[in-house]
Amino acid sequence: MVAFRKLTKAGAVPVLITLLIFVAAWEGAIALFHIPDFVLPHLAQIAVRLSSDSHLLADALAATLSESLGGFVIGAVLGLAIASLMVLIVPLERSLLPVAVAINSVPIVAYVPVTLVWFGIGPASKLALVALSTGFVVLINALHGLKQAETGAIDLMRSFGASRLSILRRLQLPAAMPSVVNGLRVAIPRSMIVAIVSEMLGAYRGIGRIIFESTQQVDNLGVWVAVLSASLASVLLYTALVWIDRKLVWWN
Amino acid sequence: MSALSDRAQKALLAGLRSGAVAAGPSWQRRLLTGFLRSPLASMIALALLWEFATIAFAVPRRALPPPSAVFADAWTVRADLLASFGRTLLETLLGFVAGSLLGCLSGITFAYVRTLERSVFPLFVISQSMPVVAFGALVVIWFGNTLLAKVVMALFLSFLPVTVNTLRGLKGVDPQRIGLMRSFGARGFTLFAKLAWPWALPQVMVGLKVAISLSLIGSIVGEWFGETVGLGVMLLQAMYTEDMTRLWTVIVACGLMGSALYGLISLIERRLVWWRSAS
């Protein structure tokens, strides 16, 4: 009963109703339009396959998740570091930023083959690509955030004799945090997607590889199951993040 | 200038016109300094640096080809490259336009139909984190190896951000201005057309910018699942033949398309919502 009340409070009831309608529509469409199995499988079939393949999928998801999170951390750190350097050494920004923008104008997926050739089919290529994708988002957001600090406040610190590094640490970095956190929030789901796409073109392990293999073997149910479990993992990751975000940033 | 007498002012103006009195750096100099500071100049500088670095450090072709090699390669396959560029562009634009229109409509619907917003929209938000590109395999199953399949991919990817941003924009309308308009007797459609939509437009543009980049990604990934012509196809072919130079040629082509598309939306943004930065 308590759980039910909590659900209604969270506004979950309308959503659950929609999901039920969705399920009904799914099965209804199959029955009504005589949709063949390989186009739209029965939800029951998907459920069965999900449970029978659960080990396989869990392993694959673990691999993909570690690639995404690993690349995410690397990218975030690099992005923040480079942004800080750009703020400390002004000419650096003017020369590096156009390069960064140019590199970023290429859709991230176009870099997949290059990373595979450079780093091989193993997890390294996925880490590199995710780091690239995250790095840019964090870089742009961090730059924006670091520049937020008012010139008045900066001048005040300079009058205290603070060095540029000190100003960076004490004033600009804290001021940049909201922007950076925003960037991180955007980058996380993207990390998972980038890792999966990369795996689809070449990998030893990972959910993207399973999707690719299933497509090759014309195992459409397998494709559905893999895609759905990837989606589920993404959703769980996202919810976990929202929760962490709320706990950490309660002071905001 | 006001401190000078009339005659002195006239003399000064005459001098400026004849060039006898320098009013500052000449326009030629300003053009040059402007160019040197532009991103284009940095790119050219970077390309030159890249070129020399590959030669100086004897970087193997397999690792990183110099720009000269990339340009040469692009020239040799220019017909294919152009055809692929055109095809991918078509898929992207069609998907983007369709996805954005649908996205705007659904965003507007969610803004004005409370029940739908409460029941369906949370699912939309969650689905933004789903790896939609993974559905590429399924899309090809449904629509076959056609242009439509790629368009559907691009549509799917652009639909979500446009919906989310349109809704956000519409919900952010200043309540005081709504009150003002209502005090004039404005209702329903008038409120939407004269206040809500223009107010939301900057946020809608943000959604469109995200959508066009995602559309391009959707087209490319869609092509990986089956297509004969397109930048995604060329990418895959280059990967299988391990032709590094070709890979970079296609990457540069993708980059050009990406910037051009983004630039197009930015241009539209500047024409439509030029007032945003001021308010």
Added chain:
Amino acid sequence: MPTTTAGAPLSIQSTTAPAQLELVNVWKRFGDPAAPTIAVREVDLRIPKGEFVTLVGPSGCGKSTLFNMIAGLIAPDNDGSILLDNVPQPDGKLLGKVSFMPQRDLLFPWRTVLDNAIIALEVEGVPRREARKRAEAMFPEFGLKGFEYHYPQQLSGGMRQRVALMRTFLFERDLLLLDEPFGALDALTRAKMQSWLLDIWARRKRTVLFITHDIDEAIFLGDRVLVMTSRPGTIKCEEIIDLPRPRDPALVTSAQFTTIKRRLLDVIEEESMKSFASEGL
């Protein structure tokens, strides 16, 4: 002579002139019905046609809530009613009948100054060309000639307020509600705007209800001044301003003015003491 009962706003002058606006026992409560916050309580108000009435009161006393009710944006509680031209107005019916100017100019940044001025007319259904013509005629009077095709961002605060005022006057309704229109302006600009507003009002003869927290402004502008109590707000008293029109800015330092001001200050101080006391100061 002021009347001091919270309730009957009567004076010899008002009973002869027809009422433009009348509020009868208007209340507004918010929140939990069992223990509501009372924003406005027992307001009885009668404004004759063509008068310029100012309303003063402490912050948070419900002035803006009252205005929102008169403009039709909020409905008064069932205890009371609002009458316009002696016709009782059911909930929501007041929308579009009164010309309302809120505190902020609320101009639309994507519209030119001219198009901002005509927005109310557009809502009314007046064709744009016609509306623009009407507005253009008013620009010189409002000191904005030449700025028709500028955008609000390019104008100073005072100018934007004038555009908002023009918008308010263009919306031809007999009753104008002005909510502290000069509050954000500096003293010099404010003084100019006050004289200029009186000029315009004298020429166009509409009924004006004007909120301010500045007593000088209230006395200088008004034919009568209504004083509102702190929350829950009600009309504490009414003071007829007998000063001659047109009002000369020099009046502000005259003896007559000071007497009126002293009287009003006493009333207001009494109210402030009450609200301070309730805050435990």
